[in-house]
Amino acid sequence: xxxxxxxxxxxxxxxxxxxxxxLVDLAYRNGVRIFAMxxxxxxxGLTEAFEAAGRYRDFTLIPGIEMSTDVPGNxxxxxxxxxxxxxxxxxxxxxxxxxSRLNRAREMVEKLxxxxxxxxxxxxxxxAGEGAVGRPHIALALxxxxxxxxVNEAFDLYLSRNGPAYVERDRLSPEEVVALLLSVGGIxxxxxxxxxxxxxxxxxxxxxxxxxxxxxxxxxxxxxxxAEIETLHAIASRFELIPLGGSDYHGLGGPQQREPGNIPLxxxxxxxxxxxxxxxxxxxxxxxxxxx
Ligand SMILES: [Zn+2]
Ligand SMILES: [Zn+2]
Numbered sequence: 001x002x003x004x005x006x007x008x009x010x011x012x013x014x015x016x017x018x019x020x021x022x023l024v025d026l027a028y029r030n031g032v033r034i035f036a037m038x039x040x041x042x043x044x045g046l047t048e049a050f051e052a053a054g055r056y057r058d059f060t061l062i063p064g065i066e067m068s069t070d071v072p073g074n075x076x077x078x079x080x081x082x083x084x085x086x087x088x089x090x091x092x093x094x095x096x097x098x099x100s101r102l103n104r105a106r107e108m109v110e111k112l113x114x115x116x117x118x119x120x121x122x123x124x125x126x127x128a129g130e131g132a133v134g135r136p137h138i139a140l141a142l143x144x145x146x147x148x149x150x151v152n153e154a155f156d157l158y159l160s161r162n163g164p165a166y167v168e169r170d171r172l173s174p175e176e177v178v179a180l181l182l183s184v185g186g187i188x189x190x191x192x193x194x195x196x197x198x199x200x201x202x203x204x205x206x207x208x209x210x211x212x213x214x215x216x217x218x219x220x221x222x223x224x225x226x227a228e229i230e231t232l233h234a235i236a237s238r239f240e241l242i243p244l245g246g247s248d249y250h251g252l253g254g255p256q257q258r259e260p261g262n263i264p265l266x267x268x269x270x271x272x273x274x275x276x277x278x279x280x281x282x283x284x285x286x287x288x289x290x291x292x
Contacts, residue, residue: 002261005034008246013045017251020049032261038064043085077191080181082282189216220245
């Protein structure tokens with residue numbers, strides 16, 4: 001049984017395998033009628049997604065983005081929905097983040113050369129494809145060059161936080177990301193919190209982000225088990241956050257993959273989320289066309 005809504009999916013504009021059109025078509029075929037495309041740190045694929053959504057009479061498309069940030073020990077990803085993705089200062093900010101990510105990757109490649117484990121920038125870029133260049137791509141280049149035999153080994157020996165080729169990232173804090181999303185009329189939701197919960201960082205982060213204006217938290221996510229959903233749902237309630245959900249579909253396969261809509265997200269939190277959007281005057285940025 002699929003859900004009527006999915007608030008988290010990736011296209012070729014970040015690290016997904018399907019174009020925005022293919023993604024919208026797959027979501028529609030799967031019975032999804034309220035859909036958000038949320039590429040990593042980029043909104044450029046939304047133009048095509050809106051065109052694709054326009055071919056369906058009964059399909060709501062919400063403009064979204066997933067922004068990367070971290071706290072010590074954990075990656076933190078925050079989804080923004082109903083964003084004004086044409087906002088010039090916002091686009092400039094995304095460009096700067098992209099530029100600093102590229103510079104960081106280049107510095108790591110230079111460090112590997114001085115360490116006597118050279119990889120070429122071309123190889124790193126080839127592994128990244130259309131996606132944003134990151135440490136996993138450098139790890140693959142290290143493997144390809146025969147310096148390591150697995151991606152894990154590349155991280156353990158060179159690329160982990162204390163590794164000799166590591167370069168610190170220049171990026172926004174989680175609360176700065178929430179503020180940035182709110183500045184473009186977005187509604188912010190914390191993505192896939194299971195690891196944050198496991199490491200004991202979730203409560204402190206939610207207290208901070210709630211103050212910054214967080215609205216939701218992903219509870220019905222990908223392969224989360226019923227017991228995990230129950231635990232996260234209770235935490236969402238405690239912080240008065242809407243328990244949202246998404247498949248985080250990338251089309252890359254793997255045992256944890258769920259197709260768009262293949263999550264047990266009930267309608268009640270979906271309605272609550274849309275109500276917040278309506279109250280904030282943000283609904284007009286979505287293509288609202290669903291018929292119940
Ligand atoms: Zn994520
Ligand atoms: Zn994602």
